Amino acid sequence: KEVVEAMACMNKRPLIMALSNPTSQAECTAEEAYTWSEGRVVFASGSPFPSFEYDGKLNIPGQANNCYIFPGFGFGLVMSGTIRVHDDMLLAASEALAAQVTEEHYAKGMIYPPFADIRKISAHIAASVAAKAYELGVATRLPRPADLVKYAESCMYTPNYRSYR
Numbered sequence: 001k002e003v004v005e006a007m008a009c010m011n012k013r014p015l016i017m018a019l020s021n022p023t024s025q026a027e028c029t030a031e032e033a034y035t036w037s038e039g040r041v042v043f044a045s046g047s048p049f050p051s052f053e054y055d056g057k058l059n060i061p062g063q064a065n066n067c068y069i070f071p072g073f074g075f076g077l078v079m080s081g082t083i084r085v086h087d088d089m090l091l092a093a094s095e096a097l098a099a100q101v102t103e104e105h106y107a108k109g110m111i112y113p114p115f116a117d118i119r120k121i122s123a124h125i126a127a128s129v130a131a132k133a134y135e136l137g138v139a140t141r142l143p144r145p146a147d148l149v150k151y152a153e154s155c156m157y158t159p160n161y162r163s164y165r
Contacts, residue, residue, distance in 0.1 A: 001036050004028065008037040015042045015111070017064055023047035030061035042109050062112045069093050072122035076129025079155050081141035089132045096128035097121065123152040 007014035014037060018027040023045075030049035033041045039054035044062035051060045073093045077085065100113040100121055113121055127148035133139040145151035 001028075001032070004033055004036040004041065008040055013040055013042050015044075017044045019044075019046040019064055021046045023049070030059070034059050042111055044111055059109045062110050063115065064112070067115075067118070068097055068112060068121060069125065071118075072096070072125025073129055075122060075152065075155075076126035077133070079126060079141065079152060080130035080133040080139035080144075082130075082133040082138050083140055084138045086132070086136055086138065088136065089129050092128040092132040093125045096125045100124060119156065123149055123156065126152040 004014070004016055007016065016028070016033045016037075018029075018033070020026050026045055026047060026049075028036075030043050030045065031052045033043045034052050034054045039057055039059065041059075042062075043049075043059070044064040046064060048063050049061040051058055053059070069090075073090065076082075076089070076093070082089075097112070100117075101111065102113075105111075105113060130139065130148050130152070134144045
């Protein structure tokens with residue numbers, strides 16, 4: 001509580017990231033962070049927390065989880081046939097994720113796009129990673145597809161289950 005309150009004294013919109021897992025081990029809950037900061041905190045955690053309304057405003061906690069970056073990152077490496085991973089590729093993945101957070105998301109206190117959009121998010125991250133691999137000359141799948149996002153979407157596995165009844 002003291003840490004959140006101190007952060008709230010020094011920052012208009014303090015960022016609190018309670019990343020310890022499982023949920024029972026988190027440094028604080030979303031509800032606590034919103035309450036202790038008078039609803040001003042931007043909150044993300046390693047585990048999911050429910051939305052919380054404070055003073056009539058609905059706050060949506062983010063989940064800072066590797067499920068955002070790593071699937072798209074690995075997919076971008078595979079779809080481009082990358083032979084060597086470079087730090088700039090991880091930066092490209094991070095920037096692609098950040099680019100998908102809209103002003104509307106920020107207004108709700110979100111620092112990540114909604115997880116419901118994970119397939120679209122992963123396609124954009126994969127495309128950015130692949131683009132960087134081509135730029136660095138470490139991609140072996142040639143020629144480079146003209147539209148890397150569409151290419152990523154076309155390569156994604158989509159489970160379709162038949163109905164037997």
